Amino acid sequence: MAKKLAFDRALFGTVALAVAFGLVMVYSASAPLARSAADGGPGFNPYVVKQSLAAVLGLAAMAVAMHVDYRHLRRPVVAYALLGTAVALLVAVLFGPEIAATHRWFRLGVVSLQPAELAKLALVPYVAYQIEKKPDRVNQQVLLAPVLVATAVVVGLVLLEPDFGTSVLLLVTVVLMLFVAGLAWRFLLTAGLVGVPLLVLLVLTEDYRRRRLFAFLDPDSDPLGAGFQARQSLIAVGSGGVFGLGPGGSVQKLHYLPHPHSDYIFSIICEELGMIGALAVLALFAVILWRGVKAGAGAPDLFGRYLAWGLTGLLVIQALIHVSVCLALAPSKGIPLPFISYGGSSLVVSMTACGVLLNVSQHG
Numbered sequence: 001m002a003k004k005l006a007f008d009r010a011l012f013g014t015v016a017l018a019v020a021f022g023l024v025m026v027y028s029a030s031a032p033l034a035r036s037a038a039d040g041g042p043g044f045n046p047y048v049v050k051q052s053l054a055a056v057l058g059l060a061a062m063a064v065a066m067h068v069d070y071r072h073l074r075r076p077v078v079a080y081a082l083l084g085t086a087v088a089l090l091v092a093v094l095f096g097p098e099i100a101a102t103h104r105w106f107r108l109g110v111v112s113l114q115p116a117e118l119a120k121l122a123l124v125p126y127v128a129y130q131i132e133k134k135p136d137r138v139n140q141q142v143l144l145a146p147v148l149v150a151t152a153v154v155v156g157l158v159l160l161e162p163d164f165g166t167s168v169l170l171l172v173t174v175v176l177m178l179f180v181a182g183l184a185w186r187f188l189l190t191a192g193l194v195g196v197p198l199l200v201l202l203v204l205t206e207d208y209r210r211r212r213l214f215a216f217l218d219p220d221s222d223p224l225g226a227g228f229q230a231r232q233s234l235i236a237v238g239s240g241g242v243f244g245l246g247p248g249g250s251v252q253k254l255h256y257l258p259h260p261h262s263d264y265i266f267s268i269i270c271e272e273l274g275m276i277g278a279l280a281v282l283a284l285f286a287v288i289l290w291r292g293v294k295a296g297a298g299a300p301d302l303f304g305r306y307l308a309w310g311l312t313g314l315l316v317i318q319a320l321i322h323v324s325v326c327l328a329l330a331p332s333k334g335i336p337l338p339f340i341s342y343g344g345s346s347l348v349v350s351m352t353a354c355g356v357l358l359n360v361s362q363h364g
Helices: 009-037 046-067 070-074 076-093 115-133 141-160 164-180 185-204 207-217 228-240 265-297 302-326 344-362
Strands: 106-108 111-113
Touching: 009 046, 009 265, 009 344, 046 344, 070 076, 070 115, 070 302, 070 344, 076 106, 076 115, 076 141, 111 344, 115 141, 115 164, 115 302, 115 344, 141 164, 164 185, 164 302, 185 207, 228 265, 228 302, 265 302, 265 344, 302 344
Parallel strands: none
Antiparallel strands: 106 111
16 A cells, blocks of 8 residues: 655645635625625625635535545445436436526525536546556446446436536546547547537537527627627626736626626636736646646556546636636536636535545555
8 A cells, every 4th residue: 555645735725725716706706796686785795605605615525535545436336326326416406496497406595506516526436446447448348338328327417407518528527537548549539420410419409509609600690699798708808908907896797797706707807817817827727737637647546546637637627618618719608617616516526526636646
């Protein structure tokens, strides 16, 4: 058994900095919305209160993940139990009440739970478990079949919510894990030839996805409809210039840009803190990528390696998708920026994932 080392202080510090920065930006971006609600009186911001509580819960979850040996996750009973629980929750949420024309959340009073976020912490360990069990059979049916079936079930259920962005994120992460494990190019090409037309079909068969795609290709075709978010986001990004308008100085958050505290928080960062602030955020995720890859490379077993790389890919790819949407480099989709966007489930899951990364790094 490998010697247990001190945890990765660079990764821990980066995550702590990102969470603290996120709380500040959520406060700034949600201030107009909080004033409109005014449920708790002048100066009360419910978004920051909820996000702060989620940060405390996430810190507790990260501490537990740091101190419970990650190798428990490769036990078959744990791997299958996590996957089964995630699938059960994804099925149950489809029969729950509709919120914002979707079935994505369980509501328990003021607390909400998003099963699609929890599915991330189930699917990645399951794929890592399968790869470790059959490392020399990555291109054989004995490994590909269970991985593809599990991925198809989870991604399919997330699509039914519907949550197209998270579905793509989960699918890309699994493909990345299989690729670094040695998946042959012929399978990647086959997946591309089958998957790309399927994704296009899924987009074209849903009216709101079709409108978002056409608005992405030509934002000026519907400037007050499907192209409105992209245009307002670019206005925010461009208004910031190099140094920004200053903390709290965003104009687009004044009910021009929808969801400025969650889906478009990077746009508000660009507007208030400029290119300097945007590059600082990207630097935070570059450090997470570096330390996550290093943790996986130094893991004492294959399970730890692919677990760390899968979780790192999950966080970094999600960040890239969010930034791409804010810069109008990808069609609009509601996907948060890890650690920074408003959203309790996303924050707790992201911090838990980093707790697992810190645990892997201790056994390098």
